[in-house]
Amino acid sequence: MVPTFEKFLYPFLLSLKEGELTINQMREKITAYFSLSEEDLQVRTKSGRLTQVNDRIGWARQYFRRAM
Numbered sequence: 516m517v518p519t520f521e522k523f524l525y526p527f528l529l530s531l532k533e534g535e536l537t538i539n540q541m542r543e544k545i546t547a548y549f550s551l552s553e554e555d556l557q558v559r560t561k562s563g564r565l566t567q568v569n570d571r572i573g574w575a576r577q578y579f580r581r582a583m
Contacts, residue, residue: 516555517555517568518571522549523571523575526544526545526549527541527545527572527576528579529544530544531579541572542569542572546568
């Protein structure tokens with residue numbers, strides 16, 4: 516099961532300590548942090564446009580951009 520958006524904030528911030536990362540690198544780090552399965556990575560948002568993981572990473576990124 517993909518964690519809630521709020522739970523993505525901490526591992527997102529931890530990953531930023533390593534320097535600039537591409538979205539793919541960030542997804543790999545967060546996937547490892549939560550031990551997400553391939554099935555988890557395929558779960559889509561209600562709209563079906565994005566996977567839940569990509570959507571939640573995007574929201575975490577947006578929140579940190581606004582905080583800066």
